[in-house]
Amino acid sequence: MLEVGTGLGYQTAILARLVAHVWTVEIVEEFLESAEKRLKHGDIENVSLRVGDGSRGWAEHAPYDKIIVAAGAKEVPAALIAQLKPGGRLVMPLGPAEDQRLSTVSKSADNAFEVRPIMPVRFSELET
Secondary structure, eight states: OEEEOOTTSHHHHHHHHHSSOEEEEESOHHHHHHHHHHHHHTTOOSEEEEESOGGGOOGGGOOEEEEEESSBBSSOOHHHHHHEEEEEEEEEEESOGGGOEEEEEEEOTTSOEEEEEEEEOOOOBOOO
């Protein structure tokens, strides 16, 4: 699975207990360093971390069964859709800052995708 927005690593640690491997991208280097220390302290080894623009994903390990994004955007970044495996699911806040909706994005075998809004939320915007 791909996680965009590692933050301090709490969600990453939970995800690592639920999936075989987590590839996680964080734009703020200091956050990633802190997350790396926490994960190491917790003996969590099935996580790969990278500093970078999460809207671009991590193409080298794609396609992903699941992608979770901890920042909002007006629309799903094309790179993340491209890196989602057919049959996979992406979860992220979508819409303008004043009207974001936590949404699921499902990708079909023919590479079409469907967005389903779930609930109103307020996240910081995905930096690119």
